[in-house]
Amino acid sequence: MCVFFKVFAWLSKIAAILFWLVVAWVTISLDISSLNTPSHWREGDDWGTPEFHHRIYLEIAEVTTLAVLAILPNRWLVFSPVTFVMALLIALTPFYSIPGALTEWSDLLWLMPIMLLFSLLPLSLILSFWRRRKGEKIRYV
Numbered sequence: 001m002c003v004f005f006k007v008f009a010w011l012s013k014i015a016a017i018l019f020w021l022v023v024a025w026v027t028i029s030l031d032i033s034s035l036n037t038p039s040h041w042r043e044g045d046d047w048g049t050p051e052f053h054h055r056i057y058l059e060i061a062e063v064t065t066l067a068v069l070a071i072l073p074n075r076w077l078v079f080s081p082v083t084f085v086m087a088l089l090i091a092l093t094p095f096y097s098i099p100g101a102l103t104e105w106s107d108l109l110w111l112m113p114i115m116l117l118f119s120l121l122p123l124s125l126i127l128s129f130w131r132r133r134k135g136e137k138i139r140y141v
Contacts, residue, residue, distance in 0.1 A: 002136070009074075009127035013141040016070045016120035024067040031056045062093060070121055074128035075138040084129045091122040 035056055038047040046052045069077070069090055077087040095118060124141060132138055 002131070002134075005127050005131065006141075009124050009131070009141045012120045012127070013070075013074065013124040015117075016124055019117050019120060020063075020067040020070040024063045027063045028060055031060050065090060066094070066121070073140045074125060075132075075140065077125060078129040078132050078138070084125065088122055088125055091125060094118045 034047075035053065069087060076083075078084045095115070128138055128141055
């Protein structure tokens with residue numbers, strides 16, 4: 001049974017790395033272009049205001065942090081319970097905006113795959129922490 005969790009942790013870590021690198025590349029490129037010129041994919045009429053700039057900078061920082069967290073080896077993130085909890089809380093930050101995006105039950109259909117992709121990084125962290133607590137040696141995941 002332990003081999004299954006090890007393989008599942010590897011697969012979820014690889015998928016999380018790919019997902020967060022693609023999300024970071026797309027989001028940062030679109031955010032930087034929207035800082036210079038107004039874009040139609042952005043919601044709101046506050047383009048050019050300080051609130052708009054702060055929101056864009058915060059989004060860039062969040063996506064960059066999650067991409068770096070996905071790339072870091074799990075053995076660095078689960079070596080102590082304190083670092084594990086901090087890494088897990090950071091990995092769960094995309095879930096904070098989901099209740100605001102859920103306005104109707106039909107939104108759940110497109111939100112479920114996104115929630116599944118968001119859960120890959122916390123899942124790999126939890127599986128690695130669990131394996132570490134059992135005394136296994138963790139190389140990367």
